[in-house]
Amino acid sequence: MQRNSVSPSYAAAELQAREHRSSHDFGRAASSAQVASEIATNDGDLTAAWGMRLFQAENLLDAGDFEACAALAAELVDGAFGAPAEDARGKANILLAKARQGAGMLGQAADAARMAARLSSGAGDVENNVKARQALIAALAESGRLEEAWSESLMLADDISNEVDDQLVGKAYWVIGNVAFLCNKVAEGLEYHELAAETFSPARNLDIWAKFNKASAAMRLAAEVADADTLRCIERAELATDVIGGSDEDHILLKLNRGHWNFLAGDPQAAIAILTEISTVAEKTSPQILGEASLLLGRSHAAVGNDSEAQTHLLEAADHFEKAGAPQRAEQAREFLTAGP
Template identity: 70%
Template sequence: MTLHSASPSYAAAELRAYEHRTNHAFIQAAGSADDAAQIARNEGDMDAWWNMTFLKAENLLDAEEFETCAALASELADGPYATTDRHAKAGAYILVAKARQGAGLLEQAVDAARAAVQLVSDDDAGVDVEIDVEIDVKARQALIASLADSGRLEEAWTECLALAEAVSAEVDDQLIGKVYWVIGNVAFLCSRVPEGLRYHELAAATFSPARNLDVWAKFNKASAAMRLAADIADADTLRCIERAELATDVIGGSANDYLLMRLNRAHWNFLAGESNAAIELLEQIRADLETPSPQILGEACLLLGRSHAALGNADEARKYLQEAAEHFDKAGAPQRAEQAVEFLSDAP
């Protein structure tokens, strides 16, 4: 973090923003970043204004204010005060992609992520190699995640191979771990289960709870979800679930973090033959959702339908599987919608 030195009031607002962010107080961090941005604008420093507005958008993303984040990041990329620096512009597009993905607007997420990748790939003139590789990796990660969520798995796997080639010695270990993580995710989704397990093992070897407990928690939560989606309900999967729950209890988490962990628990219960316990958890999830994304609703309804089908509750199974298909269609995830329809055709 390099603090701007234009004025004491700017420096104080910027410092508050970073302190709030360190403490995971993302809404407060966004507010302080906005204060710093306004001071910078009043002082005529538009570079500092852009940087602080970007920080505000990052915090809005982490606070799961997806629509507000996407609108702000879009302004930073293409608005009247958009930057001409391609790395910064690519960073703004990555934020748009992640926010659209969080909101379940998957086609828009893919478009924004492609724009980021294109920006980084187009210009190879004298640039800082380390920065160039890092932003390239982050852009490809965003593209792969949005392609995978929308069910375009062959495209996602092709991008994974390109991403694997982009990784080099210049990339930080934590970022390499995230690369292995996302490639493993797509391998699981493509039914390449041995490759998925291998890449997630490589990722786990780079992450440490002592170095970054937040990343450790998120990785274990995501790895558990991928294992469960592949119907792997073994001791390693349970260990991932428990690690994520324990770490999140220590550091706290967003509403989405807790939601996904409860989905994992419900999925575990279902695969363990405890369908009633799964249904109870999933009904709680549906009741607690205030502004659910269609993707999350689709996953919950899909599990509800399968759990009811396992208990022979034909009417309930059909109802929830039909809802799942509708939610996945709305999210722009046709492959998941097709899976829901397949389960529907097999329902009792």
């Protein structure tokens, strides 16, 4: 049953949720969205209730609470809060894919993203189809299925149309560039990230600007491109995150980038000091990120001759990557046990 008017209590809760999100207080935004959903349910407006549950999941994702987001998104997909239309189920599957990726459940993330792509395609929803395919490419790439990820990337690059908002086009170029870097196609990676950078600006969306520069720096560093442009990406991301705040995950990734930069710049001791901080907050991040931090720690210790510490961290890295469903990265970590820094 659909209400003809919005109750004052629902309007107040929804407004509070959106104000918290505008202030980047994603945890409170999620709590207020849940309250709004419960009010809408009691008022008999199941459409508004479902929409607020979806908004709650979006904020849980941005708060870095991947397990809670995945649980709620799975309930939305399964119809626990009412049977949604195809396009709505597609949106919930996109959130489910992103949350599972954040939690290190990479195979399941790819499955959810494929379902989202099918649903959005069937509903003729171009924007959400692009988002779903981005999520699929990211999950495939992070799990080491690079040939599949690159094939999907090339198809997405061909399909991006004028119907899609510039910011979304930028995000598509961003993820395609990521895959190019992972495939050792460094020139293509730099090209696609440059295309993405042209669509973003700190004035339009500082949060996206921060996230892009942080992620672009990470990809450049992974390709061992430690030039002035990479350092600018790191500094832009740090400055923007200082302004807007950012989740625990954001700050951990910034530390990971700084540590990686120090390692490539020939200062492994500084890298060790920064990367060790990540292990103290292991519960706040995913197995994949812990694997990357442990891998860099192992290489940094090896570079200064701490062979025992290096071995410990490289074995930890392999374990984290296995838990994340990234066996190729696990094998790379084991290779460093014998190859050295």
